[in-house]
Amino acid sequence: MQPLLAVRELHKSYHDGEIRAEVLKGISFTVNAGEFVAIQGPSGAGKSTLLNLLGALDKPDSGTIEVDGRTITSAITEQEIDLFRRDKVGFxxxxxxxxxxxxxxxxxxxxxxxxxxxxxxxxxxxxxxxxxxxxxxxxxxxxxxxxxxxxxxxxxxxxxxxxPALILADEPTGNLDSENRAKFIEVLSALQEQDQLTVIVVTHEQELAQAASRRLHLRDGQLG
Ligand SMILES: Nc1ncnc2c1ncn2[C@@H]1O[C@H](COP(=O)(O)OP(=O)(O)OP(=O)(O)O)[C@@H](O)[C@H]1O
Ligand SMILES: [Mg+2]
Structure with a gap:
């Protein structure tokens, strides 16, 4: 089966004057349709950076991202980005x-x-x-x-x-108290299961990560 999301050799650096910091150092992974994946990792590890690339809010330096047959590379045009975001992802x-x-x-x-x-x-x-x-x-x-x-x-x-083919959530429960967090996780889990949604969530919270079907850890620019 073709994965819904295929990420290959993704690199992303930020430049601050003379200093260049490589945040993502060749990330590769796949996600099948209907999976619920949690991405965890320390603050500053590049989780939001990765999610923004997956949702075409930003472009990679190199590498490719394929979502449901549509490909993002560093050469993607603004028009392609608009259509990708409109049709393929929910944030x-x-x-x-x-x-x-x-x-x-x-x-x-x-x-x-x-x-x-x-x-x-x-x-x-x-x-x-x-x-x-x-x-x-x-x-x-x-x-x-x-x-x-x-x-x-x-x-x-x-x-x-x-x-959308892919739902991306960056710390969606970060601002919620424990009662509302539990309610959010319940709603997300129920919809994900019933509608076979493909979800990638970045979170610090164990409760939310535990609800996922797979957990990945981002550390030192690598995903494991
Ligand atoms: N636009 C930017 N310009 C320069 N550096 C950036 C930019 N965005 C992020 N960074 C740097 O890249 C690194 C990764 O940032 P990112 O926001 O992806 O981390 P994160 O894993 O989401 O952290 P947190 O858990 O705190 O949200 C950090 O060191 C950050 O300072
Ligand atoms: Mg973040």
């Missing part, structure tokens, strides 16, 4: 970044509207996913009117509503 960050002037429902409809999906259809799909993450009673609320835990579940709904 969840530590800070949920819901758009404050839109309702919860409108926030979750947005990725579908960007894909050109008609309003009624987008609304139905967004309402359905919001119900499944336990926010059926918050559709018309503004982000400022819901709790941090609810916001994070809304952001998760927004990331998965377009059914």
């Amino acid at each position: 969840v960050f530590q800070n949920h970044y819901l758009l404050q002037e839109f309702t919860v429902l409108e926030n979750v409809m947005l990725p579908l509207r960007v894909q050109g999906i008609p309003k009624e259809q987008a609304m139905a799909a967004a309402a359905e996913i919001l119900n499944r993450v336990g926010l059926g009673h918050r559709l018309q609320h503004l982000p400022s009117q819901i709790s941090g835990g609810e916001s994070q579940r809304a952001a998760f709904a927004r990331a998965v509503v377009k059914k």
Whole structure:
């Protein structure tokens, strides 16, 4: 079976004046469709750097990333990047970044509207996913009117509503208290299992890492 994600010999450095720091030193790994992978490692190891490359928020120096038949290299064009991000990946960050002037429902409809999906259809799909993450009673609320835990579940709904090939989450429970963390993990695990979502999550938290089906460790620029 072809893996959903294939990463080959990925290198990434940052330059700070004269100093060049190599953060990723030839990372290779694959993830199959339907897997839930946790990436752990010390602060500064390059976990966010790796996730940003996987989601084409940044370009590698060298190496390739293949997601569901689409390839990212250092030579990828801006237009290809836009389409890749629109069609292939859903992002969840530590800070949920819901758009404050839109309702919860409108926030979750947005990725579908960007894909050109008609309003009624987008609304139905967004309402359905919001119900499944336990926010059926918050559709018309503004982000400022819901709790941090609810916001994070809304952001998760927004990331998965377009059914992306790959869901990427960077410390998604980092800002949550233990109750909301447990709720988030429960919702994520249930959806991942039911819909066979392919999820890569970067986390410091054992609780979340334990929910994954596989754990990888990033250290000294290498993944093991
Ligand atoms: N835009 C940037 N410019 C220069 N250096 C950067 C940049 N982004 C990250 N770095 C450096 O690259 C290294 C890896 O950073 P990264 O954010 O990927 O770590 P991380 O593993 O996600 O850490 P944390 O667990 O603290 O979030 C760090 O030393 C960081 O200072
Ligand atoms: Mg990070």
